[in-house]
Amino acid sequence: MSATLAFALLLGASLLGLALRTEEQRRSAPPLPPPFPVPPGTVTVLLPVRDERANVLDCLDALLAQTARPSVRVIDDGSTDGTRELVRERIGPGLELIDAGPLPDGWRGKVNGLAAGWQGLATPWVLLTDADARLGPELLARALAAAKERNLDAVSLAGTQEARGFGERLLIPAVFALLDAQLGDWQATASGAGPAVANGQFILVRREAWDAAGGFETVRNETLDDVALVARLRQNGFRTAFLREPELRVRMYRGFRETWRGWRRNLGGLFGPRPGTLAAVLAVLLVPVLALAGLLAAGRWVEAALLWSAGAAASTVFRSGSILGLLYPLDALLLAALLSLGSADRRRGRLATWKGREIRF
Secondary structure: OOHHHHHHHHHHHHHHHHHHHHHHHHHOOOOOOOOOOOOOOOEEEEEEEOOOOOOHHHHHHHHHOOOOOOEEEEEEOOOOOOHHHHHHHHOEOOEEEEEOOOOOOOOOHHHHHHHHHHOOOOOOEEEEEOOOEEEOOOHHHHHHHHHHHHOOOEEEEEEEEOOOHHHHHHHHHHHHHHHHHHHOOHHHHHHOOOOOOOOOOEEEEEHHHHHHOOHHHHHOOOOOHHHHHHHHHHHOOOOEEEEEEEEEEEOOOOHHHHHHHHHHHHHHHHHOOOHHHHHHHHHHHHHHHHHHHHHHHOOOHHHHHHHHHHHHHHHHHHOOOOHHHHHOOHHHHHHHHHHHHHHHHHHOOEEEEEOOEEEEO
16 A cells, blocks of 8 residues: 555545544533423523514514423614614513613623623523523423433533534534534533533523622623633532533524634634644644645546545535535635634634624733
8 A cells, every 4th residue: 555545545535533522522411301390580591683574573482382391582783773672562471671781982882781781680591592592391390300410500402503504514523523623522512521611502500609709790891702701600619511502503604704703803812822732733634635635736636536535525514414525625714714714813802703792812
């Protein structure tokens, strides 16, 4: 066997092995327990919104259909697209609308909205969620059951990310393959023994625990406020866990342009402060692509075909069998570009604008 062929086989096997391991870890994630009866007055949902006309009513329908019967507070953060008016038409028992108020210096918009919604809460549990989240009817009750069963002060969930249209379907599975590969062992995160991980689309937190940890004032200027929240809880001796749950369905962005801008911002905030991790991820993404280009340029067709086949198979695994895996290495190049641009934004002290607001450092 030639050295070139051995190299192509080793590199391809490494790619496919990473994909299979990540998929195995996904499948090993423990499920939430069955629900138990939830007394009235147990949970309040805080839903901060800013220009969410396309999402807010479907989100409210799902929240108000919860078997846990939560109260819902929608906190409007200066919407200009009619979001506030849509919510106002739905006001009734169990649903109220409040204003986030002016954004203070040194605060992020979402955190300021959550702080405004937190005022005067009396329920023992509070769910923090986003307008793009759709909860299955028993999801909140099952999360409460998990908190009781595992003696947790906060439960955060990763759900099923919906992607529609070519652009979303090309980018979103690649992004979540990266995030899941970084996360690693779902058993550990579900037990509360893994790293501090959270998803702002679903964080169920015990009110007294978050008050004791200092509240939203302590995370007012954090780019990744969800992760900062659970990290703060842990620093103060409270137990948090992160689980997978398909009953939480989310479509974060609509269309390629919005998906690109949103994930450029998110990945910049996540990987920008971690240059070593960023370099390692870029190497995993780009070394096989550069090797493939080199093999094609040298006319090593067999080796190139083997390496491409392994990369396409890995991409297909990451995408749960989608035929778009055959477009490898396009997805790897796009993800590398997103990471590079977002991290460059972070180094310049300004992430991509979102809904009229910049994040500066």
